[in-house]
Amino acid sequence: MVEKVLLIALALFSISIALSLYRVIKGPSMPDRAIALDTIGINLLSAIAIVSIVLKTKAYLEAILILGILAFIGTIAFTKYIERGVIVERKSND
Amino acid sequence: MKTNDVIIQFTAKIVFFIIFFFSIHIFLAGHYTPGGGFVGGLLTSSAIVLLVLAFDLNTVRNVLPINYTYLTATGLLLALATAAFPMFLGKPFFTHFFDYFDLPLLGKQSLHTAMLFDSGVYLVVVGVTMTIIQTIGEDE
Numbered sequence: 001m002v003e004k005v006l007l008i009a010l011a012l013f014s015i016s017i018a019l020s021l022y023r024v025i026k027g028p029s030m031p032d033r034a035i036a037l038d039t040i041g042i043n044l045l046s047a048i049a050i051v052s053i054v055l056k057t058k059a060y061l062e063a064i065l066i067l068g069i070l071a072f073i074g075t076i077a078f079t080k081y082i083e084r085g086v087i088v089e090r091k092s093n094d
Numbered sequence: 095m096k097t098n099d100v101i102i103q104f105t106a107k108i109v110f111f112i113i114f115f116f117s118i119h120i121f122l123a124g125h126y127t128p129g130g131g132f133v134g135g136l137l138t139s140s141a142i143v144l145l146v147l148a149f150d151l152n153t154v155r156n157v158l159p160i161n162y163t164y165l166t167a168t169g170l171l172l173a174l175a176t177a178a179f180p181m182f183l184g185k186p187f188f189t190h191f192f193d194y195f196d197l198p199l200l201g202k203q204s205l206h207t208a209m210l211f212d213s214g215v216y217l218v219v220v221g222v223t224m225t226i227i228q229t230i231g232e233d234e
Contacts, residue, residue, distance in 0.1 A: 059128050062120060066137065069113055073140055076102065076147050084097075088231030089150040 135219025
């Protein structure tokens, strides 16, 4: 029973990732693509959590946290590039 | 154009410590659980990269006055010294030792010289990653 629920949740997460991938490919503007990539990262994180329940292991918990951190930093880098045109500033202009 | 990114700067100040302590945890737990020097070093450098993204290169250089080239050299020296030390005792290259110690506050713990090698790897990874990012970031 629990196995079936977990597999259904995994399928729903993959559908969600596929829909976000459509937005990445089709998205008319760059912010659409950045937000879709962030959504893909978060859905992937949840899928890893469900896979770690299915496999009955605790070895993936670090991977979940690392994926969250990397999605956060990557989204910040994307947004800074979209807004300013540079990712790493040498000196702040204020 | 005057910019004001108070939210990202405040978030970065807090999240930096969360990522840094998590990287230390992953580094220390590498012997028994997934993790180790490489992932710990990458996470530490990603914490510093978060500061670089939220602020700028000069501010981060004032806050963390580290020459990352020297950090890489220190890590290589530590790894090589750990590997070469058993040769002076008549043992083969890369022989590791471990023993159990009664540490204050921590109780009985096993200390292993593989930890020293791993901290060398950690320092090299942090140094190389930050050198690459600083060099790419400050070219015109």
